[in-house]
Amino acid sequence: MAVLTPCRRCPLRQGCAMKDEAHEKLRGWSVRPTSIKVSCQTFKDLFLPGSRVTAKIGGSQTGVFKIKATVLALRPTSKLLLQVDEDSVEETGFQNDQDDGGTGPRYFIKVYADKLTRLSEPARKICDCGNACDEEGVCIQAPEKSCWAAQSFGIA
Numbered sequence: 001m002a003v004l005t006p007c008r009r010c011p012l013r014q015g016c017a018m019k020d021e022a023h024e025k026l027r028g029w030s031v032r033p034t035s036i037k038v039s040c041q042t043f044k045d046l047f048l049p050g051s052r053v054t055a056k057i058g059g060s061q062t063g064v065f066k067i068k069a070t071v072l073a074l075r076p077t078s079k080l081l082l083q084v085d086e087d088s089v090e091e092t093g094f095q096n097d098q099d100d101g102g103t104g105p106r107y108f109i110k111v112y113a114d115k116l117t118r119l120s121e122p123a124r125k126i127c128d129c130g131n132a133c134d135e136e137g138v139c140i141q142a143p144e145k146s147c148w149a150a151q152s153f154g155i156a
Helices: 017-027 041-046 086-092 148-153
Strands: 003-005 035-037 052-059 063-074 079-084 108-112 116-118
Touching: 003 017, 052 108, 063 086, 079 086
Parallel strands: 003 035
Antiparallel strands: 052 063, 052 116, 063 079, 079 108
């Protein structure tokens, strides 16, 4: 049976009509592909940029942590790019040892969708500089005046 991307990591894969239809079409083929990419609007709409989620990260070495984050983008590999909330970073004890030019820590992770749970919080705005905004819609980098969009366009 072929592996369907993004179906393999989709949290809605049980009982999905699109997945079942794709497998049904493949049954008639004489060639047996091992991997197929399909375009699924339901999957794309599930975690739109700005969506608030909790993610299970970690493993046997570090333990498993549940963190809160904001979705920034859906990658072509069906992974989602997340910006982790600062309070979640403090709870996990992860450190950012890199100096990023004085803009302060910005924690990004890539996670498959099956490790995410949507929160009932409203979606957050994504600033032109690529950062998630806070609850008031202000770029999290704006207080330090390091948000290039705020400096360039006078926003945030």
